[in-house]
Amino acid sequence: MNRTITSYQPGTRCPLDGIRVLDLSRLVAGNMVSMQLADFGAEVIKLEPPEGDPLRHWQTKGVSAYWKVYGRNKKSVVVDLKTARGKEILSKLIPTADVLIESFRPGVMEAMGFAPEQVQGMNPRVIFLRVSGWGQTGPYRNKPGFGSLVEAMSGFAAKNGFADRPPALPNMALADMVAGLYGAFAVLLAVREQERSGLGQVIDLSLLEPLHAILGPAAADYSLTGVVPPRSGNRSSLTAPRNVYATAEGKWVALSASTQSMAVRLFQAIGRPDLITDARFKNNSDRLRHSADLDAIIGSFILQRNLPDNLNFFEEARVTVGPVYDVSQFQEDPHVLERGILVDVEDAEIGVLRMAAPVPRLSRTPAALRKAAPSLGENQAEILGPLETSTEEHFKGHAKPQKQPQRGRASLARRSLLYIPALAERYIERAHERGASSIVLDLEDSIAAENKNAARQALASAIEILRSRHVDLWIRVNNHPDYLELDLSAAIKDGVAGIVLPKVEGEHELQRVSALIDQLENSAQIQSGSVRLAALVETPKGVAAVQQLVSVKRLAALAFGPEDYATSMGLEPTLRVVSYAAHSVALAARTADLEAWGPAGSIAEFKNLSRFRRTIQVSVAAGFTACFCIHPEQVKIVNQAYEPTAKQVAWARAVVSAFTDGGSIAVDGRMVDQPVYQRALDILDRLLRPR
Template identity: 55%
Template sequence: MSNLHARDYQPDRQGTLDGIRVLDLSRLFAGNVLTQLLGDFGAEVIKIEPPEGDTLRGWKTEGIETHWKIYARNKKSLCLSLRDPRAIEIIRKLVPSAQILVESFRPGVLEKMGLSPDALLALNPSLVVVRISGWGQDGPYAQRPGFGTVIEGVSGFAAINGFADREPVLPPMYLADGVAGLYGASAAMIALREAEMKGRGQVIDLSLLDPLFAILGPQAANYRLTGKVKPRTGSRSTNSAPRNVYRCSDGHYVSLSGSIQKMTERLFRAIGRAELIDDPRFRTNSDRLRHAEELDAIIGAFIGERTQQENVAFFEEAEVTIGPIYDTPQIMADPHVIAREVIADYPDPEMGHIPMHHVVPRFAQTPGSIRTPAPALGQHNRELLAEIGISPAAYDELKLAGVICGG
């Protein structure tokens, strides 16, 4: 096992959201991020999976469902064939006991299943229904496939990501889905507050496009003001200089920022170039932005003579904002990451222990917890269906008919 903290699951731990039941019909990443966050803080998340399981189960590394193990923690699995009307009836019977329902079908599919928002709210008037889609429930693109890759292009993210002389760069992870999942969790809590105060549920139309565009800053406002499109600048900033990634003598990299005037002046003194403080090319932030290439050459030459570790130690001593560019092994070995338990090792039958991110964010009085590992497909079928009056004999009959799967 690694040098990360070894933790055990805490099945009896309660969280702030204890008593909140979430029916999760979503697939892939955004919905799983959303409900994992709710589950970490005590919600009972019932993952309703198709016979083949949530698509996230198929994202394997060396044959192991690492994505599923992390993002399905603190969840229960109920496996149903939703093409069968009897499975839809089971969902109908679960809806009155839930506070939140999350789905990510293409717009209109929920309605075709007989589970339209109106139908759901008729069963449970205080239900919060989170509808995740690529483009939203309406608009000209509503029926288009909405994978995050496409959204990351249309949102404007890819256009400003990368270097000016290269093609736009998509993120190497699930950025649109992850951002939507975080927005979705906060939206669900806001709507739940309304439901608790007024007994009135509602539908949340959560596209992948809206949240990602929202975090890109004042792109539209800046364009209207200047008539110019923000260029790709690599790791440089269009707002402040210096700010870049610099190569060290050992082939590793550091990131450095002088986003306030005093920090830049401190940097110039530290590298023995105090005269640059009054150099007309670098006197103000605006000056530095116009001469960023020259500035980077000066800083890069200094950094290039030292190893990553030497650079970090030197600039930290000078109180200049710097940090190493880490790969995954370096992150896992970092003393701050270990001390803060950013990652912890949890028991796993296939890996011995699996490292996963700890509960985020950190609450002083009511911290979240990792209570249970990700469930096997249909692991909680009998438990959950017994709640709605399905007897063992009826369960076996539904299982034989293929209405209930897994378990």
């Protein structure tokens, strides 16, 4: 059968489309994981050091064959994690990812500032796969994790080889490959949970445990017998006959007659029916005890014929044999050719490269070869571009439809805003670990009147702590004549993103506060206009004035306070009671291209997370771009609510890729016009925003 050259099909749809994987791993195990995911459609981005993944340097006649095979369907970006810039890039990419893979020595990611809790603070839904030789725990965690050492310690080498020779290591990266398959399976399990709960998790994958797990019930057998079985070469300790036998021309055939009926059939086929009743070979236990004698009989028969004749003879006799192939023989076998087990793909360097086709074969959602292994840094602009440019500039090659300037758009990374009392030193110290997009230090409701001065005095050190940790920091001040100016004087410092002004009821309040901030910025030598303002609407009068509030230049967001609003109406803050006011605030903010901060209901019962989840769902539907929280558990729910699903991302990418300015198109049988296109852009915008 003639071979055909396979062209890469970049547009082929696959089942893991929409899942983004950041792969920091090196060499084999991690690349095996990410190749499996990439073959089935995941967007795998190899984040490589300046010298490239060491797998690139495993070469055959100057060709990086390993990389070309295990780097297929992936993208490459150079990121030097030894530099501050490299760490910054990774911290911006993590929020865009569904999966993060690393294979450093345990502790390295922590030392770089990417411990699991820090990574999940950047992206609560990310699945963090950690590949190492011995695992993240245990006394051997810091030992070199080379696969050869694992293959030795796991018990594999002790089982492999012949009793009169040394234990035999495999001549391939077996431990890495097995771990890679387990790792891909684990990622898909975690993706399933991610789809259900919106949360990621850490996967601790050692090379040791998967390899030991495939060795059969060795531990169970030993616990029953107390005996360590000797190496048995090509024989089996369970059934006989089972071995490889030389043919007349010096090739080899493998034979396994593991059942009684097959053994009887074999004896009859080789003209030795007497062996059926021979006491040495009557049953499997007898044959195991006399396997050397049996091998001699079978071997002498097979040695009289060449490989093709042996295969034909035993096939006609319906005896289970097969050829022992090397790679040259395997690739010419008619079964291999007809099933396309190997494919010849186009290669820019050498013309054509042969490799194994993706497996396993799915009938409805198969894998695909969509792109060749990338050159080092090939996708630098494509992947890093969105970190510096707008969503559409990245996903499309043309200008965005003209819209009014978007005053709040630059800060739309905010999803969750966590209130922390300004005197809560212990909580402030750990605020950066809570996963919130922003921290709001509170000088208002959570601080009693007698403690207001102490809270202002504590503010300077709190701001410095959070500034050093690059927190998006806001201060809620008291909108009261006795406190307002004192609060602002304490709050306007370098590192403060903005002021939350509560109980706003008119434009003049905002203008006055904006003017005060101007003066304080000048006194503190802070760039004019850098401290933004969020108007917290908490009364019926404030709701009635929202259309006027949005005219204030410094304003970045309109926020809604359901508790105080309902109280001012003499009602409970149920979703129904506050619905009109919440929608009015959100609509006014979005109309003016400002951020809209909710929620659209009570957050006071912080232990009732199911009710809070429903409140946040309603808030998102109402158009709020972010929501306040008063407890870290609420932060997770808010972040999840604003996270686009893999299905949404896949749809949005398909829409943006297909859309042209010429008019409507169809994607998946659904009409796509300008509004639908804009919604797709918004989904991708949410995906690319850092959390």
